[in-house]
Amino acid sequence: MTKPENAAREYDVVISGAGLAGSAAAILLARRGARVALLERRSDPAAYKVLCTHSLTANAYPVLDELGLIPALEKAGAVHNDARWWTRWGWIEPRAAAGGPELPHAYNVRRSVLDPLIRSRAAETPGVDLLLGHQVTGLIREAGRTVGLRTSTRQGEREIRARLVVGADGKDSAVAEFAGVPSRRFENTRFGYLAHFRNLPLHGGIGQTWFLEPDMAYAFPNDDGVTVLAVLPDKKRLPAFREDLEGSFLDFVRALPEAPPIDTAERVSKIIGTVDYPLHSRRPTAPGVALIGDAALTGDPLWGVGCGWALQSARWLTEAVAPAATGRGDLDKSLAAYARTHGRRLQGHQRLAADFAKARPFNPVERLVFSAAARDESLARHMHLFASRLIGPLQFLNPRVVAKAAAVNVKHRRKAARTAS
Structure with missing residues (x-):
């Protein structure tokens, strides 16, 4: 009380x-x-x-359950945080295996x-x-x-x-x-701004993340039909961004691959953010x-x-x-x-997040695994487990996964070569 x-x-x-x-x-x-x-x-x-x-990643679900909050969150309209991720190799779209269990989730609220x-x-x-x-x-x-x-x-x-x-x-x-x-303290060489939009349709009705290397963006659908849309560019872009915050934010979103249609949605918040978040x-x-x-x-x-x-x-x-x-x-x-x-x-x-916060492109191992995950459903599910923080970096990039990713990419290149010839 x-x-x-x-x-x-x-x-x-x-x-x-x-x-x-x-x-x-x-x-x-x-x-x-x-x-x-x-x-x-x-x-x-x-x-x-x-x-x-x-957003509450799936690693939080057992705690929410122990706290007894799941029914209240569902009643409040919290959205299951399924997601897909854009990379230069295409979309990584985790789906449950045929006949298998649903992918673990928590909520966007x-x-x-x-x-x-x-x-x-x-x-x-x-x-x-x-x-x-x-x-x-x-x-x-x-x-x-x-x-x-x-x-x-x-x-x-x-x-x-x-x-x-x-x-x-x-x-x-x-x-x-x-x-x-x-x-x-670890420097973060990206800055970030976000805004809330109502009636913003997203592909599949689920969260979207864009790995633009080094820039980032995401759109998470939340309760009451509101979507949180965030952009996280390299700080090299900050001076130009500051000259016209609203215009820069909207232009950044419009330029995203398969960009959400913000011009037909209703913005229901200010554009807020931070230029320094170590x-x-x-x-x-x-x-x-x-x-x-x-x-x-x-x-x-x-x-x-x-x-x-x-x-x-x-x-x-x-x-x-x-x-x-x-x-x-x-x-x-x-x-x-x-x-x-x-x-x-x-x-x-x-440690992995601090390294990626240097606003660098993917390293060779990340390129290998992310590209393969865009081409292979089991690796996409593996990515989902890591993004949900249900497995750690050592499991995410373990030798077996790296070997499978290499095999997937070799197979993809051979298929592409045959198609080209």
């Missing part, structure tokens, strides 16, 4: 940030017996993140729907106190570890103590800064502190993976620390286990 003034001042866990990661962690920890203070600096319970891909939904679920969870309008101003430290937060509210300053402090407060995490957690990685723990979501790792927005990783990291943290957070285990060992899981599951993805 929301308790802005009279909540108890001692908890098992205090979480800064009531977005996806923080709200999910609050629900999951409270269900395991923890008393949780969930802090949000904004006072509006319907506040939401504006600059986002508005606007954050204006998703954020208030998960935050209200957290507020309704027994054991969770949602404290709106609480800006973190410092940490409480004793004997070299963090034991709570200092916050600023409309009623004045207050202290909230807990065994564990969780930073779910985004890429510019105040918790991480106050805890002195170092950040590793990737950040932090160690996800410190004594008495855990970081989840973008506070621990901020990826490249072009991949649309941040929401899924926010939910997953909340679950990994809960699985690792729930007993210790309620006084039934060693918290430091539990935090170390969380850090290992977080690193094992995400570091490879982040």
Whole structure:
């Protein structure tokens, strides 16, 4: 429940940030017996993140299911995030194998729907106190570890103590800064702008991504007939883009292969974006502190993976620390286990994303696999698993897959040679 003034001042866990990661962690920890203070600096319970891909990759589906959000998302009109990807070799179009299971999915849904939904679920969870309008101003430290937060509210300053402090407060995490957690920064040499359109038909009614090497674009259909359309060009194009933002954005989209017909659609938002969005990685723990979501790792927005990783990291943290957070285990060992899981599951993805953020064309192995995936259904399904973050980079580019991709391309070239002769 929301308790802005009279909540108890001692908890098992205090979480800064009531977005996806923080709200999910609050629900999951409270269900395991923890008393949780969930802090949000904004006072509006319907506040939401504006600059986002508005997509939950399939790796998030099990967490959404555990949270009990699937029926509510379906009712809200969230769209299954099936997708196809344009490359210079043609479209990669993943389809389920004949007689096989459906491809795994999660949802595209606007954050204006998703954020208030998960935050209200957290507020309704027994054991969770949602404290709106609480800006973190410092940490409480004793004997070299963090034991709570200092916050600023409309009623004045207050202290909230807990065994564990969780930073779910985004890429510019105040918790991480106050805890002195170092950040590793990777330059992103693309900039990005997006806008929302209503009644924008897409081929097959599904998401589209364009790998233009090095530029990128995507169109994701969302709830209420709204499509999020984003462009992510190389920063070399930024000066010309800035001269006429709206015209440059629209012209970029019109020039896409099989471009969506934006001139007959209704634009229902401003064109918003960022010219500098570096990737950040932090160690996800410190004594008495855990970081989840973008506070621990901020990826490249072009991949649309941040929401899924926010939910997953909340679950990994809960699985690792729930007993210790309620006084039934060693918290430091539990935090170390969380850090290992977080690193094992995400570091490879982040390294690959940081390399691709240099706005480079595909490297030789990527050319081999992407071109083959445009020609072979099983490799297209393999691409779907990676794009959904259900497999990691080592599985995505394992020797067997590379060998199959080579065989597919050799067969394609032979067929093309026979056709030409």
